[in-house]
Amino acid sequence: MLHINLADQYRRGASLIHRLDPRIKIVGTLLFVTAATILPAGAWLAYGLLWIGALVTARATGLGAGFALKRSFVALPFALAAITLPFTVPGRPLAHLGGLTISAEGSLRFLSILLKSWLSVQVAILLAVTTQFHDLMWGMRELRLPRPLVNIISFMYRYLFVLADEALRLMRARAARSGEGTGRSGGSLLWRGRVAGGMVGNLALRAFERSERIYEAMAARGFQGEIKTLTPPALTDADRNALVGWVTYLALLALIGFLF
Amino acid sequence: MHHTIEVKDLHFAYPDGHPALRGATLSIAPGDKAALVGPNGAGKSTLMLHLNGILQAAGGEVRVCGLPVRKDTLGKIRAAVGLVFQDPDDQLFSPTVFDDVAFGPLHMGLPEAEVRQRVAEALAAVGMDDYAGRVSHHLSVGEKKRIAIATVLAMKPEILVLDEPSAGLDPRARRGLINLLRALPQTMLVSTHDIRMVAELFPRTAVMDGGRVVADGATPDILGDADLLRAHGLEP
Amino acid sequence: MLHTTLAYLHIPDGFLSSAVAGVGWLLAAAAIGLALRRTRGQLGDKQMPLMGVLAAFIFAAQAINFPVAGGASGHLLGGALAAIMMGPWAAVLIMTSVIGVQALVFQDGGLLAFGFNLVNMGVLTAFAGHLVYSVVRRLIGEGRNSLLIAGAAGAWLSVMLGAAATAVELALSGASPLQVALPAMAGVHALIGIGEALITVGALGFIYATRRDLLHVGETAPAQAEARWVAVGLGLTLAVAAFSPLASGDPDGLNRVAADLGFDGRALGPLYEVFSGYGLPFMGDPNLSKMAAVGIGTLIVFSLAFLAARWQRRRASA
Numbered sequence: 107m108l109h110i111n112l113a114d115q116y117r118r119g120a121s122l123i124h125r126l127d128p129r130i131k132i133v134g135t136l137l138f139v140t141a142a143t144i145l146p147a148g149a150w151l152a153y154g155l156l157w158i159g160a161l162v163t164a165r166a167t168g169l170g171a172g173f174a175l176k177r178s179f180v181a182l183p184f185a186l187a188a189i190t191l192p193f194t195v196p197g198r199p200l201a202h203l204g205g206l207t208i209s210a211e212g213s214l215r216f217l218s219i220l221l222k223s224w225l226s227v228q229v230a231i232l233l234a235v236t237t238q239f240h241d242l243m244w245g246m247r248e249l250r251l252p253r254p255l256v257n258i259i260s261f262m263y264r265y266l267f268v269l270a271d272e273a274l275r276l277m278r279a280r281a282a283r284s285g286e287g288t289g290r291s292g293g294s295l296l297w298r299g300r301v302a303g304g305m306v307g308n309l310a311l312r313a314f315e316r317s318e319r320i321y322e323a324m325a326a327r328g329f330q331g332e333i334k335t336l337t338p339p340a341l342t343d344a345d346r347n348a349l350v351g352w353v354t355y356l357a358l359l360a361l362i363g364f365l366f
Numbered sequence: 367m368h369h370t371i372e373v374k375d376l377h378f379a380y381p382d383g384h385p386a387l388r389g390a391t392l393s394i395a396p397g398d399k400a401a402l403v404g405p406n407g408a409g410k411s412t413l414m415l416h417l418n419g420i421l422q423a424a425g426g427e428v429r430v431c432g433l434p435v436r437k438d439t440l441g442k443i444r445a446a447v448g449l450v451f452q453d454p455d456d457q458l459f460s461p462t463v464f465d466d467v468a469f470g471p472l473h474m475g476l477p478e479a480e481v482r483q484r485v486a487e488a489l490a491a492v493g494m495d496d497y498a499g500r501v502s503h504h505l506s507v508g509e510k511k512r513i514a515i516a517t518v519l520a521m522k523p524e525i526l527v528l529d530e531p532s533a534g535l536d537p538r539a540r541r542g543l544i545n546l547l548r549a550l551p552q553t554m555l556v557s558t559h560d561i562r563m564v565a566e567l568f569p570r571t572a573v574m575d576g577g578r579v580v581a582d583g584a585t586p587d588i589l590g591d592a593d594l595l596r597a598h599g600l601e602p
Numbered sequence: 603m604l605h606t607t608l609a610y611l612h613i614p615d616g617f618l619s620s621a622v623a624g625v626g627w628l629l630a631a632a633a634i635g636l637a638l639r640r641t642r643g644q645l646g647d648k649q650m651p652l653m654g655v656l657a658a659f660i661f662a663a664q665a666i667n668f669p670v671a672g673g674a675s676g677h678l679l680g681g682a683l684a685a686i687m688m689g690p691w692a693a694v695l696i697m698t699s700v701i702g703v704q705a706l707v708f709q710d711g712g713l714l715a716f717g718f719n720l721v722n723m724g725v726l727t728a729f730a731g732h733l734v735y736s737v738v739r740r741l742i743g744e745g746r747n748s749l750l751i752a753g754a755a756g757a758w759l760s761v762m763l764g765a766a767a768t769a770v771e772l773a774l775s776g777a778s779p780l781q782v783a784l785p786a787m788a789g790v791h792a793l794i795g796i797g798e799a800l801i802t803v804g805a806l807g808f809i810y811a812t813r814r815d816l817l818h819v820g821e822t823a824p825a826q827a828e829a830r831w832v833a834v835g836l837g838l839t840l841a842v843a844a845f846s847p848l849a850s851g852d853p854d855g856l857n858r859v860a861a862d863l864g865f866d867g868r869a870l871g872p873l874y875e876v877f878s879g880y881g882l883p884f885m886g887d888p889n890l891s892k893m894a895a896v897g898i899g900t901l902i903v904f905s906l907a908f909l910a911a912r913w914q915r916r917r918a919s920a
Contacts, residue, residue, distance in 0.1 A: 115707050115708065135713065136713060136714075139615050139712070139713050139714050140620070140714060142615065142616065143615065143616065143618075143619070143620045143623065143714055144620045177709075180709055180710075184612075184613070184614050184617070187617065187772060187777065187778050187783065188617065188772075188777045188778055190778060190779060190782045191777070191778065194779045194782065215776065219616050219617055219777055220616070221616075222615065222616030223614045223615055223616030223617060223712075224616075225616075226614070226615035226616055226712060226713070226714075227614060227615065227709050227712075230615070230705075230706075230709050230712075230713060231709055233706075234706065234707050234708075234709070239707065242706065242707075252634070252635075252638055254638055254642065254649065254650060255634065255638060255695070255698065255699075257650045257654070258649075258650055258653045258654045258657065258695060258699055259654070259657070259698075259699045259702060259703060260654070261650060261651055261653070261654020261655060261657075261658070262654045262655070262657035262658045262661065262699045262700070262703065263658075263703060264654075264658075265654065265655050265658040266658045266661055266662065268658070269655070269658045269659055269661075269662040270661075270662045270665070272662075273662045273663070273665060295800075296800065299797065299800025299801060299803075299804060300800065300803070300804040300807070301804065302800070302801050302804060303800060303801040303802065303803055303804010303805045303806075303807065303808065304804045304805070304807070304808045305804075306663045306678060306683075306801055306804060306805040306808075307804060307805035307806070307807065307808025307809045307812075308808060309659055309662060309663055310656075310659055310663075310687065310805060310808075310809060310816075311808075311809065311812060311813055311816070312659075313655045313656055313658065313659035314652075314655075314656075314813070314816055316655050317648070317651045317652040317654070317655040317656070320651040320655065321647070321648050321651045321652070324651065325647075329647070330647070331646070331647045333650070
C-alpha cells in the first residue's frame with residue numbers, strides 16, 4: 107500500500123493571496139501561528155478573531171472559505187494526545203465519568219489547545235495551497251535560510267516523484283507476486299518486514315546512483331560547488347501593505363487576548 | 367582548429383573492473399553529423415562521457431577543439447561540447463524549466479539580461495516557448511527530452527553529443543525530435559538504436575562493439591552491409 | 603498522509619508552549635548549522651545532489667509499508683537508517699528536508715513545532731541510532747550478522763528515544779501529563795520500533811549484498827565523535843530529567859536528583875517568575891513544575907556546555 111499523497115498541494119489561481127510575495131506569506135503564516143501559540147488558554151474572543159482572520163484569508167484566495175476548513179481536520183488524530191487533560195488537571199469539577207472527574211480548568215485547556223491547533227493548520231494550508239513549491243523555496247532562501255539547505259530541499263522535492271515512481275513499481279512487482287497459494291499465505295511477519303526492507307534498500311541504491319548522474323549533469327553545465335541564481339523580484343506596495351495590515355491585526359488580537 | 371573531437375586508442379575500465387573501452391578511435395570534424403551505433407554494452411555512453419571530461423581516460427587520448435581533456439581545460443570544453451544524457455530526469459534537476467535552461471549560462475558567468483535572452487532563444491529553438499514556468503516532473507518524456515536539449519543549447523556549444531535521444535519516445539514525439547535535430551546547425555554525434563533515424567538524418571555512421579570502433583564510414587555503405595550489422599548485434 | 607494513525611511523532615502547532623517550541627528551534631538550528639558544515643567537509647561538491655536525492659529516498663521509503671496486525675501497518679521513520687548509511691550529520695540534513703517539507707507542504711507537523719519535531723525525529727534518532735549501532739558493532743565484530751543486529755538495535759532504540767522526547771515536550775508544555783504521555787508513547791512506539799527495525803535491517807542487508815562500499819559513506823571522523831556524544835548525552839539527560847520524579851515519587855528524591863545534577867530547583871526561582879508571567883498551566887503541580895525546571899535548565903546548561911566545547915576546539919585548532 108502506498109500511503110503517499112504526493113499530489114501537489116498547490117492550486118492555481120490569480121487571487122490577491124496567490125499574487126503576494128512568498129516571503130510575505132511565509133512570514134505572515136509564522137506570525138499567525140505564533141500569535142495563536144502565545145495566547146493564553148481560554149482567550150475565546152481572541153481565538154474568534156483569529157478564526158475570522160483565517161476565514162477572510164481563505165475567501166481572499168478565491169478557493170472558497172471552506173477550503174482550508176475541510177483539510178484542517180488532518181491534525182485531529184493528534185488531539186488524542188491531549189485528551190487526558192480534562193481528567194488530570196485539577197480544578198472546579200464539571201462532570202463525572204466513571205470514576206473520573208472532568209474539571210473546568212482541564213476542559214478549558216483541552217479546548218484551547220484544539221482550537222489553537224486547528225486555526226494554525228488552516229493558515230498553514232492556505233500558504234501551501236497558494237504558493238508553488240519553488241516559490242516557497244526562494245522565499246525561504248531570501249529569508250536567510252542557508253542556501254545549501256534550500257538547494258538540498260529543492261533537490262529532494264524534484265526527485266521525490268521520480269523515486270516515488272520507482273517505489274510504486276517495486277510495490278506493484280511485489281503485489282504481482284502476492285497471489286494466494288494452498289499453504290499458509292502471507293509469510294511470517296519477519297519475512298514481510300525483510301521484503302519491505304529489501305525494497306527500501308533497492309530504492310536506496312537507485313537514489314545513490316541517480317545522485318551520481320545528477321552531479322555529472324550539473325558539472326557538465328558548469329557547476330563548481332555553488333548554485334547561482336537570478337535576482338528575485340522586488341516587494342511591491344501591495345506586499346508591504348498586506349504585511350503591515352496583517353501585523354496590526356495580529357497585534358491587536360494578541361492585546362485583546364491578554365487583557366480580556 | 368575549431369570544433370573537432372579527436373579520440374585516439376581510448377581505454378577505460380569502471381571501478382568494478384569492467385573494461386568498457388579497449389582502444390576506441392574516432393574523429394569528428396566541424397560540420398559532421400555522425401551516428402554512433404552498436405549493441406548495449408559496446409561502450410557508446412562511456413565514450414561520450416569522456417568527451418566533456420566526466421570520465422578520465424585510463425589510456426589513450428581525448429582532445430576536444432584541440433585541447434587535451436584536463437582539469438584546467440574542463441570549463442572551455444564543457445562550454446564547447448553540449449552533452450545530452452540518456453535519462454532527461456538526470457539532466458532536469460532544477461525547480462523549474464526556466465531554472466534548468468538558465469543554469470548553464472548562469473554558471474558561465476553571463477550577465478542576467480543575457481541569461482534571460484539565451485533561455486528564451488533555447489526554448490524557442492526546441493519549440494517549447496511557453497514552458498518556462500513549468501515544473502519538470504509534470505512533463506512527458508518527449509517534452510523532457512526537448513527541454514534537456516534546450517538546457518544544453520543555452521550554452522551555445524559548437525558540438526552536440528546526444529545519448530539515445532529517441533529512446534522511449536512515442537512515434538509523434540520521435541518525429542518531433544527528428545525534425546528538431548534536422549534543424550539544429552551544430553556539429554553532432556548521436557548514439558542510437560534507431561536505424562531509421564540514422565538513415566534519415568546522419569550522413570556518417572560509426573559502429574562500436576566490445577569497447578572499440580569497428581567500422582566508420584558513409585551511412586549508406588555501413589547500413590547496406592548486412593553482414594557487418596549482424597556481426598555486431600544490429601538489424602539491417 | 604505519510605504516517606499511520608498510530609505514529610504520533612509529528613507534533614502539530616498548538617500543543618507545544620512558545621517557550622518549549624522556541625528551545626526546540628534553537629536546538630534544531632544549531633544541529634542544522636553543524637550538519638551543513640560537517641557534510642560539506644565530507645562530501646564536497648556532491649553534498650547537495652546526494653543529500654537531496656537521499657532525502658527523497660527516505661521520504662518515498664516512508665511510504666513502503668507492510669501489514670503488521672489488524673489494519674495497522676509498519677513503516678519506516680528513517681533517521682537511524684540514514685545515520686547508519688551516511689553518518690549522523692548527513693542524516694540530520696536528510697531528515698530536516700523530509701520533516702520540513704512534510705510540515706510546510708502537507709501540514710504533517712506544525713511550523714513552530716518544527717524545531718522539536720526535527721530534534722525528535724531527525725537528530726535524536728540519528729545520533730542514538732548511530733551510537734547504538736556503533737557500540738553493538740564494536741561488541742559483536744564485523745560481518746553481516748553484526749551489521750543486522752546493530753542496525754535493528756539502533757533503529758528500535760531511535761524510535762523509542764524519539765517517542766520519549768515527544769512525550770516530555772508535550773508534558774513540559776502542559777498538553778499532557780507525563781504519567782500518561784510517556785507510557786502511551788513508549789508503549790505504542792515499542793511496537794512501531796519493531797517495524798522500523800525490520801525494514802532497516804532489510805535495507806541494510808540488501809545494500810550489504812549489492813553495494814557494500816556505499817555503507818558508511820559518511821562515517822564521522824574520530825575528532826567529531828564528541829559532538830555526537832554531546833547530542834546523545836543531551837537526549838539521555840532529558841529523558842533522565844523526565845523520569846526522575848517518577849523514579850522516586852516523593853519530592854525528596856527529586857531534590858536529590860536535582861542536587862546531583864548540579865543545581866537545585868529553588869535556584870531557578872527567577873525562571874519561575876518569568877514563565878509564570880506567560881501563565882504556564884502546570885504551575886499548580888509541584889512534580890511537573892520541578893520537571894520543567896530540570897528539563898529546561900538541562901537544555902540551557904547543555905547548550906552552553908556544547909557551545910563552550912566548540913569554542914574551545916576552534917581556539918585549539920587556530
